[in-house]
Amino acid sequence: QVQLVQSGAEVKKPGASVKVSCKASGYTFTSYYMHWVRQAPGQGLEWMGIINPSGGSTSYAQKFQGRVTMTRDTSTSTVYMELSSLRSEDTAVYYCARGGVRFLEWLGYWGQGTLVTVSS
Amino acid sequence: QSVLTQPPSVSGAPGQRVTISCTGSSSNIGPNYDVNWYQQLPGTAPILLIYGNSNRPSGVPDRFSGSKSGTSASLAITGLQAEDEADYYCQSYDSSLSGWVFGGGTKLTVL
Numbered sequence: 001q002v003q004l005v006q007s008g009a010e011v012k013k014p015g016a017s018v019k020v021s022c023k024a025s026g027y028t029f030t031s032y033y034m035h036w037v038r039q040a041p042g043q044g045l046e047w048m049g050i051i052n053p054s055g056g057s058t059s060y061a062q063k064f065q066g067r068v069t070m071t072r073d074t075s076t077s078t079v080y081m082e083l084s085s086l087r088s089e090d091t092a093v094y095y096c097a098r099g100g101v102r103f104l105e106w107l108g109y110w111g112q113g114t115l116v117t118v119s120s
Numbered sequence: 121q122s123v124l125t126q127p128p129s130v131s132g133a134p135g136q137r138v139t140i141s142c143t144g145s146s147s148n149i150g151p152n153y154d155v156n157w158y159q160q161l162p163g164t165a166p167i168l169l170i171y172g173n174s175n176r177p178s179g180v181p182d183r184f185s186g187s188k189s190g191t192s193a194s195l196a197i198t199g200l201q202a203e204d205e206a207d208y209y210c211q212s213y214d215s216s217l218s219g220w221v222f223g224g225g226t227k228l229t230v231l
Contacts, residue, residue, distance in 0.1 A: 035220065044122065044225040045158075045166065045209050061219045095165055104213055106156040106171040113165050 002026040004096050004111035011117045017084040020114045022096030029077035030054040033099035035107055036070060036081045038092040046092075050099065051079055086118045123148060124210050124223035131229040132200045140226045142193045142210030148221060153213040155193035157186055160207045160225075169208070170195060197228070205230045 007021040022034070036048040049060035051070040058070045064083070072079045079096060094114045097107035125143040132138040142155060149155055157170035168177050170186035173193065185196045193212075197204055210223040 037222075044207075045160075045211075045222040047211075047220040047222060050220070059219065062217060097166075104153065106154075106168055107158070107166075107211070108168050108171070108177070110165040110167065 002098065002109045004098060004109055006094075006096060006111040006114045009115040009117070011119065012086050014087055014118055014120055016086050016118075017082060018086060018116050019080055019082040020094050020096075020116070022079045022081075022111050024077045024079070024098070027098075030074060031101055033101075033103065033105075034070075034072070034079045035097045035099050036068075037095045037097055037107070039095070039113075040089070040092040043092075048081070048094075050103075053079060083116075086116075088118050090116065091118045092116060122224040123214055123217070123221040124212060126208075126210060126223035126226045128224070129227045129229065131231055132197075133231045134200050134202065136200050137196065137198045138200060138228065139197075140195045140208050140210075140228070142195070142223050144191050144193075144212060146191060147216040148191075148212045148214040149188065149193055150191040151215070153215075155186065155188050156211045157184075157195045158209045158211065160209065162206070166209065200230055202230050204228060 003025045005023045035050045051058045053072045069082045096111040098109040154172045158166040159169045160166040173188040174186045207225045214221045
């Protein structure tokens with residue numbers, strides 16, 4: 001069965017960076033795109049970007065360009081999302097979500113989420 | 121402000137039918153981009169409810185259905201049950217933004 005297991009909660013100070021991991025299992029890691037989506041407290045879902053685990057190519061939401069980096073490690077079937085220059089507004093639950101084989105397909109499986117708290 | 125517009129809340133009594141609208145534009149829902157719907161129960165990660173405008177993943181009850189027309193889409197829930205109380209999000213791709221977009225979410229209350 002498909003599983004996406006994310007790293008644990010983080011507390012960071014403003015200006016710092018955070019790196020969240022998402023370990024995939026139960027399917028061929030390099031065959032499916034992976035997305036990152038975040039949700040601020042009491043707010044809706046916000047798409048951050050997508051990575052192709054096969055070649056490592058990425059596409060980021062305009063809002064996060066320059067601050068976000070998505071990478072993958074095919075040897076461990078893990079994708080990473082690093083967000084830099086953190087500010088209080090980045091406090092949110094960050095989810096990885098598996099896309100499809102094709103670029104425009106739906107987000108079929110979601111990780112459990114990782115709470116990132118930015119506070120001085 | 122979300123690119124896709126959903127009503128903030130809807131409600132219905134057990135057994136009733138409710139619909140949730142999702143309004144977009146010519147750069148997202150309008151042309152060739154599908155709409156997907158997600159259900160998020162309190163305190164949990166979202167799950168896929170409808171994909172490709174009107175398809176249900178295995179395990180999703182047929183009480184849930186989706187449709188798309190022009191630059192809008194709708195999620196219908198029939199035979200409302202208490203366990204359907206959740207937040208619902210529509211999602212599509214936007215060519216102007218070159219990225220995926222979500223609606224603001226709709227909170228369903230079962231009276």
